[in-house]
Amino acid sequence: MNVEEMLTREAIRDRYAIYNRSGDKGRLEELAQCFTPDGVLDAPGYFSARGREDIVRCLMRPPPDTRDSAASSGKPARIRHFVSNIRFESIERDTARASAYFMVCRGDALDHWGTYRDVFSRAGSRWLLAHRSVAVDGRVDDAGRQSD
Template sequence: MEPWEAAARESIRDLVARYNSNGDSGRFEHLLELFAPDATMDVGDGRTFRGREEIATIFTGTGERWRAAARARGVPPYVRHFTATHQIDLLGEDRAKGRSYFQVLMPHGLDHWGRYLDEYALIGDRWLFAHRRVAVDGRAAPG
């Protein structure tokens, strides 16, 4: 393995971790910085969002919805995304693809789970999401 390959893989793993951490804590402005300016995000329901401004609309109001749902249940508000089995395929020194499984925990327990199907691009000295597809495989029964 060449040194650039190890650096790319570690940077991409960090990118995915920062997406989860920033989203879970409501730091959506930092989350959006993880996307290339012309990135696309497919949320799995037939809608594709193009560019950071459109991608931002996915998260508009999300934090408040989580807090309201937790208040209604009388529990502290939180959301935690966990990713596993992250596979990274380097396509060159500036492009890569990746896949990982995710689970989302909320105060009521496991909420939903699925897969992230990603394309990454090295822009300047940072790896960013060029395309992210969220494939939800299942949801917990409402309770």
């Protein structure tokens, strides 16, 4: 592995962190900047969005079947995404493919988990998401039981 590939891998890892941290803090415009202007965020069974404005619009709608353990308190639920096992499938001059597992905690408990499958494009010195597919592999219902 050469220095250029190491720098690319670190830039992509940073993009994963920026995306998730922005979403956790409700900074959807910042999250959308992780995508190319015509980037796609595809969450089969939930929504598919193309372009930064559409991504923000789709993410503003709460998912119909996620629980909110803080709903009864009137405070927004704390949300945290955890990403692991980033696997770089290919790195070319201007395109890279990677995947990673994610786990989401909402309030005080595990909520759902799954896999990101990503295509990144070089944009100057940055790497942006051209396409992200989010597969939710499972979730915990309100009673704490695994579903899916």
